[in-house]
Amino acid sequence: MTQDNRAPFVVAHRGASGTRPEHTLAAYELALQEGADGVECDVRLTRDGHLVCLHDRTVDRTSSGTGLVSEMSLDELRDLDFGNNGAPSPVLTLRELITLVLDWRSRPTKLFIETKHPVRYGALVESKVLAELQRYGIAAPASADHSRAVVMSFAATAVWRIRRAAPLLPTVLLGESSRYLGGSAATTVGATAVGPSVKTLREHPELVDRAAAAGRATYCWTVDDPEDVELCAELGVSWIATNHPGRIKKLLDGN
Numbered sequence: 001m002t003q004d005n006r007a008p009f010v011v012a013h014r015g016a017s018g019t020r021p022e023h024t025l026a027a028y029e030l031a032l033q034e035g036a037d038g039v040e041c042d043v044r045l046t047r048d049g050h051l052v053c054l055h056d057r058t059v060d061r062t063s064s065g066t067g068l069v070s071e072m073s074l075d076e077l078r079d080l081d082f083g084n085n086g087a088p089s090p091v092l093t094l095r096e097l098i099t100l101v102l103d104w105r106s107r108p109t110k111l112f113i114e115t116k117h118p119v120r121y122g123a124l125v126e127s128k129v130l131a132e133l134q135r136y137g138i139a140a141p142a143s144a145d146h147s148r149a150v151v152m153s154f155a156a157t158a159v160w161r162i163r164r165a166a167p168l169l170p171t172v173l174l175g176e177s178s179r180y181l182g183g184s185a186a187t188t189v190g191a192t193a194v195g196p197s198v199k200t201l202r203e204h205p206e207l208v209d210r211a212a213a214a215g216r217a218t219y220c221w222t223v224d225d226p227e228d229v230e231l232c233a234e235l236g237v238s239w240i241a242t243n244h245p246g247r248i249k250k251l252l253d254g255n
């Protein structure tokens with residue numbers, strides 16, 4: 001994920017979630033059509049061991065149903081609608097999203113997978129994520145730049161688990177504290193990038209240079225405001241996650 005004085009790569013946060021319901025196939029298809037360089041998703045495990053692309057612990061906010069994701073089977077989730085009262089949209093599995101990204105032939109888009117913690121199934125989440133990446137032959141890339149997948153977490157232990165089991169896979173240690181991200185945590189767990197919020201970066205722009213000096217890239221979220229895009233570009237942030245990938249791509253391209 002290194003780069004030399006180029007504009008940040010644009011990552012569609014939960015797909016083009018400013019326009020389409022988050023984490024739906026429609027949101028990811030739009031992001032890819034809009035030219036996103038990467039797509040981000042959160043993953044959770046169902047009761048029967050399937051990885052699904054969902055942010056919250058419950059389905060209450062984003063679906064027609066209620067309940068904890070960890071207590072539902074994939075079939076039960078498939079009975080719900082995640083279309084936010086628009087076109088009906090079923091739950092998206094990580095496997096379906098990987099397939100979409102790898103089959104998108106027009107450009108080699110990266111998939112940023114975020115594991116959430118603490119969760120009921122603990123370390124099983126990372127081992128299932130790795131199993132999925134291995135299944136598609138993308139768990140041991142030739143280099144971080146060429147990797148089609150990146151695994152991220154706010155939980156340092158989760159990043160460490162990925163690093164230990166798949167040392168060639170790029171990882172992002174997410175955080176909101178500059179002291180944490182600028183300290184030794186990323187080195188300790190072997191993260192290849194740090195992921196501050198845009199608020200943290202505004203207050204601590206030195207984080208980008210500090211990461212670069214340690215050989216790490218910077219991934220900043222969630223960058224929707226043009227002034228923040230400009231800040232990230234000036235600082236040399238490698239990746240910016242946005243809910244509006246089409247708009248931000250145009251901005252960076254000078255259109």
Ligand code: G3P
Binds near residue numbers: 013040042174221
């Ligand atoms: O891309 C990182 C960002 O998604 C972290 O925050 O709450 O949107 O998962 P959250």
Ligand code: CA
Binds near residue numbers: 041114
């Ligand atoms: Ca996320």
